[in-house]
Amino acid sequence: MKLPAEPRLSPVTPRRRLHVITWGCQMNVYDSGRMADVLAPLGYTAADGPADADMVILNTCHIREKAAEKVFSELGRLRLIKEERAAAGKSTILAVAGCVAQAEGAEITARAPYVDIVLGPQTYHRLPEMVARAHRAAGPVIETDFPVEQKFDFLPEQQAAPGALTAFLTVQEGCDKFCSFCVVPYTRGAEASRPAASVLAEARRLVANGARELTLLGQNVNAYHGEGTDGRDWGLARLIRALAEIPGLVRLRYTTSHPRDMEDDLIAAHGDVPALMPFLHLPVQSGSDRILAAMNRKHTADDYRRLIDRLRAHRPDLALSSDFIIGHPGETAVDFAATMRLIEDIGFAQAYSFKYSARPGTPAAGAPGVVPEGEKDNRLAELQALLRDQQTAFNAECTGRVIDVLVTHAGRRPGQLGGRSPYLQAIHFDGPMTLLGEVVPVKITHTSTNSLSAALIFTPSKQELAPA
Ligand code: SAM
Ligand code: SF4
Numbered sequence: 001m002k003l004p005a006e007p008r009l010s011p012v013t014p015r016r017r018l019h020v021i022t023w024g025c026q027m028n029v030y031d032s033g034r035m036a037d038v039l040a041p042l043g044y045t046a047a048d049g050p051a052d053a054d055m056v057i058l059n060t061c062h063i064r065e066k067a068a069e070k071v072f073s074e075l076g077r078l079r080l081i082k083e084e085r086a087a088a089g090k091s092t093i094l095a096v097a098g099c100v101a102q103a104e105g106a107e108i109t110a111r112a113p114y115v116d117i118v119l120g121p122q123t124y125h126r127l128p129e130m131v132a133r134a135h136r137a138a139g140p141v142i143e144t145d146f147p148v149e150q151k152f153d154f155l156p157e158q159q160a161a162p163g164a165l166t167a168f169l170t171v172q173e174g175c176d177k178f179c180s181f182c183v184v185p186y187t188r189g190a191e192a193s194r195p196a197a198s199v200l201a202e203a204r205r206l207v208a209n210g211a212r213e214l215t216l217l218g219q220n221v222n223a224y225h226g227e228g229t230d231g232r233d234w235g236l237a238r239l240i241r242a243l244a245e246i247p248g249l250v251r252l253r254y255t256t257s258h259p260r261d262m263e264d265d266l267i268a269a270h271g272d273v274p275a276l277m278p279f280l281h282l283p284v285q286s287g288s289d290r291i292l293a294a295m296n297r298k299h300t301a302d303d304y305r306r307l308i309d310r311l312r313a314h315r316p317d318l319a320l321s322s323d324f325i326i327g328h329p330g331e332t333a334v335d336f337a338a339t340m341r342l343i344e345d346i347g348f349a350q351a352y353s354f355k356y357s358a359r360p361g362t363p364a365a366g367a368p369g370v371v372p373e374g375e376k377d378n379r380l381a382e383l384q385a386l387l388r389d390q391q392t393a394f395n396a397e398c399t400g401r402v403i404d405v406l407v408t409h410a411g412r413r414p415g416q417l418g419g420r421s422p423y424l425q426a427i428h429f430d431g432p433m434t435l436l437g438e439v440v441p442v443k444i445t446h447t448s449t450n451s452l453s454a455a456l457i458f459t460p461s462k463q464e465l466a467p468a
Contacts, residue, residue, distance in 0.1 A: 015043050015044075015045050016042065016043045016044045016045070016054040016055065017044065017045060017046070017047035017052055017053045017054050017055075018036060018039055018044040018045065018046060018047055018053060018054070018055050018056075018057070019046070019047040019048075019049060019050045019052070019053035019055070019056045019057070020032045020035060020036060020056075020057045020059060021050075021056070021057070021058045021059065021074070022059045023058075023059065023060055023061045023070075023098070024059070024060065024061025024063065024098065024099070025061065025063075025256075026168055026215070026217055026255065027168075027170060027173075027217050027218075027219065028059050028060075028061060028098055029168060030168040030169070030170050030217055031059060031097070031098070031121060031124060031170075032057070032059045033168075034124065034155055035057055035059070035097065035124050035127060037155065038124060038125060038127045038128060038155060039055070039127055039128065039131070041128070042128055042131065050078060050081045051081050051084070051085070053092065054090070054091070054092060054093065055092065055093040055094075055095065055131070056078055056081075056082075056092060056093070056094050056095070057095045057096075057097050058071065058074060058075065058078065058094075058095070058096050058097065058098075059097045059098045060096060060097065060098035060099060060100035060101060061098060061099055061100070062098070062099035062100045062102070062103050062183050062187055062359070063099070063182075063183065063184070063359075064354065064357045065357035065358075067099075067100050068100055068103075068104055068107075071096065071100045071104075071108070072111060072112060075094070075096070075108075075112045075114075075115065076112075078094055079094075079112070079114050082094055082114060093116045093117065093131060093134055094114060094115050094116050094117075095115070095116060095117035095118070095119060095127075095130075096108050096115055096117070096118050096119075097118075097119050097120075097121070097124060098120075098121055099120075099121060099183065099184075099187035099188065101118045101119055101120055101121075101144060102120035102121060102122075102144050102186075102187040102188075103183065103186065103187050103361075104118075105118060105142060105144045106118070106142055109139075109140040109142065113140070115140060116134040116140055116141065117130050117131070117134050117140065117141045117142075117143075118140065118141070118142045118143070118144065119141075119142075119143045119144070120143065120144040120145070120146075120187070121173075121187065121188055122145075122146050122151055122173075122188075122189055123143040123144070123145070123151070124151065125151040125152075125155050126143060130143060146189045146190075152170075152194050152198060153198075163209075163210045164206075164209065164210060164211055165210060165211060165212050165213065165406070165407075165408045165409075165436070165437050166211060166212070166213040166214075166215070166406075166408055167206045167211040167213075167214055167215070168214075168215050168217050169199065169202055169203060169206065169214050169215070169216055169217065170194070170216075170217045170218065171193065171194050171199050171216045171217065171218055171221060171224055171226070171236075171239065172191065172192070172193045172194070172217075172218030172219070172220065172221050172223060172224045172226075173188055173189070173191070173192050173218060173219060174188045174189045174190050174191045174192050174219060175188060175190075175191055175219045175220050175223075176190055176191045176223075177220065177258060177260075177296070177298075178296060178363075179285075179295050179296050179297060180294060180295045180296050180328070180362060180363045180364035180367070181295060181325060181328060181356060181359065181362055181364045182359070182362060183359045183361070183362060184219050186361060186362075188219055191219075191220060191223055193218075193223075193224045193225050193226035194226055195226050195227040196226050196227065196228045196229050196234050196238075196239055196242060197227075197229050199216075199226070199239060199243070200229070200242060200243065200246075203243050203246055203249065204246055207246050207247075207248045207249045208248075210437065211249070212248070212249065212250045212251060212406060212437055212439070213249075213250065213251035213252070213253070213406055213408075213420075214243065214249060214251075214252055214253070215252075215253040215254065215255060216236070216239075216240070216243075216252070216253070216254040216255075217254075217255065218254075218256070219256065220256070220257070220258045220261060221236065221254045221255060221256060221257055222236050222254065222257040222258060222261040222262060222263070222266055223258065223261045224236040224239060226239065229242070235263055235265060235266065236254065236263075236266055237263065237265035237266040237268070237269040238265070240252055240254070240266075240269055240273055240276055241269065241273060243275075244273050244274075244275040244276065249275065250275060250406065250439055251275055251277055251406055251422075251439075252273070252275045252276050252277065253276075253277050253279065253424075255281045256281055256283060256323075257280070257281065257282050257283075258283070259282060259283075259284065259297075259299050259303065259304055259307055260297075260298055260299055262282070262307055262311070267307075267310055267311055267314055268314060270311055270314050270315040270318060271314030271315050272314075277422045277423075277424070278315050278317050278318045278319060278422050278423060279318070279319045279320075279321065279349070279422065279423050279424045280311065280318060280319070280320055280321065281321040281322070281323075282304075282307075282308075282320060282321070282322060283322050283323035283324075284301075284304050284322050284323070284324070284342065285297060285323060285324060285325050285328075286301075286324065286325065286328065286331070286335065286338075286339050287301045287338040287339035287340070287341055287342025287343065288301065288331070288334070288335035288336075288338040288339060289301055289302075289338075290330070290335055291328050291330065291331050291335045291339075294328065294329070294330050294364075294367070295325075295328060295364070296363070301338060301342050304342070304346075305342070305345060305346070308320065308346055317423075319349035319350075319394065319423035319424070320346060320347070320348050320349055321348060321349060321350045321351055321352075321424075322346075322348055322351045322352070323351070323352045323353070323354070324339065324343075324351060324352070324353040324354070324383060324387075325353075325354055325355075325356050326339075326353060326354065326355055326356060326376055326379045326380045326383060327355055327356040327371035327375065327376035327379060327380075328356045328364060328371075329356070329364050329367035329368060329369045329370055329371070330367065330368070330369035331356075331369070331371055331379075336379050336383075339383065340382070340383065340386060343383070343386055343387065343390070344386070347390055347394070348387060348390050348391070348394075349390070349391060349394040349423055349424075349425075350387075350391050350394075350424070351387045351390075351391075353380060353383055353384055353387065354380075355373075355376045355377070355380055356371070356376065388449055391449050391450075392447075392448070392449045394423075395425060395447040395448065395449065395451075395452060396447050398421075398425070398444045398447055398452060399444050399445070399446070399447055400443070400444060401443070401444050402441050402442070402443050402444075402457060403421045403422070403427070403441070403442060403444055403452075403454070404421070404422060404439050404440070404441055404442075405419040405420065405421055405427045405429070405439065405440060405441075405442050405454065406419045406420055406437075406438075406439050407419040407431070407435045407436050407437065407438050407439075407440060408420065408436070408437075409436070410433065410436075411428050415430050415431075416428055416429070416430055417429060417430070417431045417433070417435060417436070421452065425451065425452050426450065426451040426452070427442065427444075427451065427452045427453075427454050428451065428452070428453055428454070429442050429453065429454040429455055429456055430455070430456070431456045431459065432459060435459075440456065441457050442454035442455060442456055442457065443455050443457055
């Protein structure tokens with residue numbers, strides 16, 4: 001269907017409404033925000049929901065099974081909304097973005113011809129032009145190439161919600177590692193890092209808008225190697241040290257990292273940059289050297305153990321998180337036992353674990369030694385029970401301790417506040433709203449697997465809360 005001519009934006013033009021549905025990782029959350037930023041100059045502001053939206057973007061994730069099927073099922077729902085709006089004389093642009101868009105491309109509009117725009121993760125800076133083309137064209141607009149220009153050079157400033165106390169900041173994208181199971185190198189393209197000046201400028205704006213904590217994002221964020229403000233190559237540690245100088249920025253985190261890219265100065269930064277929080281998500285995937293080799297991870301289980309020892313030598317209280325894949329082709333009971341041993345040895349504060357799912361086009365997809373689903377289920381349940389016990393124990397050890405919490409939101413009950421510990425645990429306690437955005441010490445009174453309850457030790461005075 002051809003959309004009506006694009007309305008020109010003028011003071012009397014009604015604002016247009018945008019609804020973004022985000023699936024997947026934190027990078028998709030960040031990308032969704034940036035797509036909204038790119039469309040803001042065209043008059044798009046947030047809609048309450050798809051029925052109220054002149055444009056709906058479905059930002060998709062391709063990492064696990066049935067990703068495309070989930071997208072088509074959601075598109076079926078959005079199609080009905082689009083038709084109801086059309087019956088009421090309102091047009092709707094329907095766009096599919098993210099990694100499924102990149103992987104499926106024209107297949108999406110072949111199966112769902114009511115979709116107007118299909119765009120990959122590297123092209124969303126071109127959205128305004130795509131919207132204009134969607135209004136002009138009789139057919140769909142499909143942009144899934146990897147453009148030569150860096151999208152970050154073309155994006156407007158991030159419009160963080162005023163008062164957002166924590167924010168994501170993408171510093172690196174893409175992956176050159178080609179793990180046997182993973183679609184990311186195909187959907188996100190080659191590794192690329194933003195220049196430090198652009199990252200620092202965005203960070204300063206976010207902090208000026210109220211952010212106290214920044215999480216640096218990248219598919220392999222510790223592979224960051226960008227142009228420094230001195231013209232030299234900066235690794236992630238150098239970037240973190242520069243960001244830590246920003247007045248008002250009290251906490252820094254980064255995710256997701258690869259064990260092979262933990263360089264010496266990054267390990268050292270965990271010991272000597274106070275703003276860098278003692279929490280690290282460092283996926284290991286398996287504890288079996290045989291499976292790690294089959295996964296093309298290029299490290300062994302003992303390499304990982306030694307790396308953790310070095311990190312803990314610099315930061316003894318470092319809390320660790322990881323990703324595990326259960327049932328990669330060829331995984332035997334012996335391999336699985338090695339993974340359980342690694343978990344016992346390291347002790348994780350939290351972790352994510354997934355059943356292996358074959359992703360078409362990846363080397364593992366056709367590999368022999370497929371693990372039966374029932375076996376995968378049993379192993380996953382056993383592994384998750386161990387990880388849950390470790391998480392419960394990690395939290396329980398905090399009982400009675402005084403821990404700094406960055407207060408980020410009001411709690412569910414009146415008078416209750418919520419925030420995060422340095423180790424990323426959710427903490428709730430009673431206190432005044434004036435503490436929002438502050439880092440305050442609290443005493444942990446009760447713990448569970450997923451959160452901590454605490455009591456304020458003292459309510460800081462206004463002077464104590466004054467920014468440094
Ligand atoms: N770059 C990170 C690394 O190397 O560890 C991981 C990024 S990936 C987007 C997030 C996680 O999804 C992976 O760590 C892995 O555990 C999981 N994952 C990726 N492909 C998968 C697959 N085919 N089946 C199951 N889990 C998968
Ligand atoms: Fe995927 Fe991470 Fe491996 Fe890259 S390093 S291929 S993103 S799992």
